Amino acid sequence: MSERVPKYRYTAGQVTIVRAIWVLIGAVLALMTLFPLLWMVSISFKTQAEMFDMGLVPANPTLDNFRYVFTQVDFVRYLLNTFFVAATVTLVALLFHSMAGYALARLRFPGREAIFLTMFSTFLVSLPVIIVPLFILVRSLGMLNSFSGLIIPSIFNAFGIFLLRQFYLSVPRELEEAALIDGAGHFRIYWSVILPISRPILSALAILFFLANWNAFLWPLTVTRDPELRLVQVAIAGFQGQYTAAWNYIMAASTVVALPMLVLFLIFQRQIMDSLKTSGLK
Amino acid sequence: MSAVDIDDVVKTYGAMQVIHGVDLSIADGEFVVLVGPSGCGKSTLLRMVAGLEDISGGTISIGGTVVNELAPKERNIAMVFQNYALYPHMTVAQNMAFSLRLNRVGREEIRQKVERAADILGLGALLDRYPAQLSGGQRQRVAMGRAIVRNPEVFLFDEPLSNLDAKLRVQMRAEIGELHQRLRTTTIYVTHDQIEAMTMADRIVVMNAGRVEQVGSPLELYDRPRNLFVAGFIGSPAMNFIPGRIVERQFRSPLGVVAPLPRGINAAEGTEVVCGIRPDQITLGDEGAPAEVSVVEPTGAETLVVLRAGGVPIQAVLRDRRQIRPGEAVSFRLEPEAMHLFDAGTGVRL
Numbered sequence: 023m024s025e026r027v028p029k030y031r032y033t034a035g036q037v038t039i040v041r042a043i044w045v046l047i048g049a050v051l052a053l054m055t056l057f058p059l060l061w062m063v064s065i066s067f068k069t070q071a072e073m074f075d076m077g078l079v080p081a082n083p084t085l086d087n088f089r090y091v092f093t094q095v096d097f098v099r100y101l102l103n104t105f106f107v108a109a110t111v112t113l114v115a116l117l118f119h120s121m122a123g124y125a126l127a128r129l130r131f132p133g134r135e136a137i138f139l140t141m142f143s144t145f146l147v148s149l150p151v152i153i154v155p156l157f158i159l160v161r162s163l164g165m166l167n168s169f170s171g172l173i174i175p176s177i178f179n180a181f182g183i184f185l186l187r188q189f190y191l192s193v194p195r196e197l198e199e200a201a202l203i204d205g206a207g208h209f210r211i212y213w214s215v216i217l218p219i220s221r222p223i224l225s226a227l228a229i230l231f232f233l234a235n236w237n238a239f240l241w242p243l244t245v246t247r248d249p250e251l252r253l254v255q256v257a258i259a260g261f262q263g264q265y266t267a268a269w270n271y272i273m274a275a276s277t278v279v280a281l282p283m284l285v286l287f288l289i290f291q292r293q294i295m296d297s298l299k300t301s302g303l304k
Numbered sequence: 305m306s307a308v309d310i311d312d313v314v315k316t317y318g319a320m321q322v323i324h325g326v327d328l329s330i331a332d333g334e335f336v337v338l339v340g341p342s343g344c345g346k347s348t349l350l351r352m353v354a355g356l357e358d359i360s361g362g363t364i365s366i367g368g369t370v371v372n373e374l375a376p377k378e379r380n381i382a383m384v385f386q387n388y389a390l391y392p393h394m395t396v397a398q399n400m401a402f403s404l405r406l407n408r409v410g411r412e413e414i415r416q417k418v419e420r421a422a423d424i425l426g427l428g429a430l431l432d433r434y435p436a437q438l439s440g441g442q443r444q445r446v447a448m449g450r451a452i453v454r455n456p457e458v459f460l461f462d463e464p465l466s467n468l469d470a471k472l473r474v475q476m477r478a479e480i481g482e483l484h485q486r487l488r489t490t491t492i493y494v495t496h497d498q499i500e501a502m503t504m505a506d507r508i509v510v511m512n513a514g515r516v517e518q519v520g521s522p523l524e525l526y527d528r529p530r531n532l533f534v535a536g537f538i539g540s541p542a543m544n545f546i547p548g549r550i551v552e553r554q555f556r557s558p559l560g561v562v563a564p565l566p567r568g569i570n571a572a573e574g575t576e577v578v579c580g581i582r583p584d585q586i587t588l589g590d591e592g593a594p595a596e597v598s599v600v601e602p603t604g605a606e607t608l609v610v611l612r613a614g615g616v617p618i619q620a621v622l623r624d625r626r627q628i629r630p631g632e633a634v635s636f637r638l639e640p641e642a643m644h645l646f647d648a649g650t651g652v653r654l
Binding site: 194196197199200201202203204205206210214215218219221 | 354355356375376377381382383385386387389390391392393402403406407450454
């Protein structure tokens with residue numbers, strides 16, 4: 023048997039150079055991603071006077087900006103509002119999306135494909151395009167300036183349904199048939215068999231939904247006026263309007279908003295990466 | 305335990321008919337194996353008994369009750385699937401208890417039934433494990449345990465050993481046989497492996513293209529196959545087929561094979577026939593039809609020799625260890641009483 027000879031051979035030196043180039047590119051990309059975050063954190067600890075100093079380390083670090091954000095503005099309420107909206111949307115959306123995805127993947131009913139294609143086609147339309155009709159619809163339903171106006175329209179999107187449908191198509195049919203023989207009906211199969219095995223993809227979607235709603239800006243800005251209902255991103259934008267030069271407050275508020283997500287990411291890093299890989303998302 | 309009656313059952317998908325009026329009666333406590341090549345309709349028939357496929361025509365009865373319109377859970381059957389279909393998020397005990405929980409059986413009774421099934425199948429130490437932590441054989445046993453705890457009227461097995469390696473398959477085959485001996489529950493078992501069928505069945509149903517070709521005990525099918533399909537399907541290595549015709553009360557083949565007709569065969573002079581002969585009924589020697597050795601496969605206890613006679617491959621199983629090499633010229637003879645003659649046109653046994 024003839025030994026296979028690789029087509030190209032590289033010297034150890036060449037390999038090291040290529041690796042070094044890759045590491046350099048990785049480092050530059052990492053720096054480009056991290057630098058704005060570092061700068062945000064840095065400014066949040068700076069006084070108004072040294073705000074535009076180019077140094078990353080504050081000369082006279084201060085907590086005044088954070089004190090201001092939590093005492094002069096009702097920022098805790100905004101954080102709680104945002105958490106409530108993001109968590110509710112995530113939970114309700116996952117429940118309904120998984121039901122819809124399962125029905126579209128497994129149940130036989132007339133018009134199934136047409137319904138799926140109609141849902142799928144909404145992928146092509148972004149929020150700014152439908153924001154006016156959506157606003158009119160929400161106003162007609164009497165949901166302006168309310169938590170329901172913030173929550174309900176955000177629940178419906180084709181992304182989760184599409185992804186879950188694709189996942190359920192790959193679940194072996196025998197699993198459901200075994201449950202059917204064991205005496206389970208459709209809802210019991212969904213609840214006791216399908217939902218538990220969807221845990222990886224549901225966690226990936228939970229992270230994506232929560233992040234999207236935690237960072238939501240355009241819709242909350244459009245649908246609410248009441249300061250009691252304000253969400254964090256709108257509140258931060260409000261800082262900008264009222265205190266145009268007060269970047270130190272804006273950055274302190276942004277740091278506070280980013281912090282829970284960062285902590286969550288650090289704690290659940292492995293699970294998040296695993297679930298993103300499982301769901302085929304990037 | 306119950307008898308199963310399949311009466312003129314038809315299955316159609318749109319305009320395509322895949323099961324063409326199957327009739328089959330399975331006695332209470334019997335172990336019946338449906339066997340046939342891929343796509344012959346055996347799994348579809350089993351799924352119709354289970355209630356996983358609609359019945360397009362005819363009736364299926366379990367224990368004297370027509371079950372055509374009953375849901376799977378109302379048929380009192382249990383099924384073991386090819387890929388085990390264990391719930392991956394439940395432990396072995398939870399997998400086995402699932403059907404009992406759905407039927408609102410008391411906790412203590414569930415525990416007793418699960419432990420009894422685990423004892424029968426040797427799963428006692430694995431009750432807290434998840435399916436992913438089990439080997440293929442253990443998973444298969446859990447799937448059987450899940451079926452046992454329900455104490456069903458009929459066990460249905462859909463190619464349950466196909467995913468196991470050869471050694472484990474032999475072991476599980478014996479275990480399923482033992483289980484049937486112990487429980488005596490009516491069993492319908494689907495496989496494409498005729499060895500499985502031969503070793504396990506009380507009766508074998510050979511299916512082909514949506515029809516039953518023959519029903520009988522394993523040895524009946526082996527000794528008196530009704531047609532060329534059954535003759536070729538049952539037995540390993542497969543039966544040899546040699547074309548020829550009846551001349552002066554003898555079978556004569558263009559390959560040079562000449563043999564007197566077996567007793568009881570009354571075929572007209574000149575009839576075109578196919579002679580079927582099992583590989584172990586062929587003798588190599590100095591006399592007979594000429595052939596050339598093409599392949600020699602010694603397995604220890606016996607040697608499989610593939611001959612070429614006039615371009616037709618002939619398999620012979622030799623029990624003695626003789627020196628024989630590919631390319632060698634030999635002669636072979638058939639054991640006349642072991643010949644099976646089939647009409648060359650219809651394929652039906654004469």
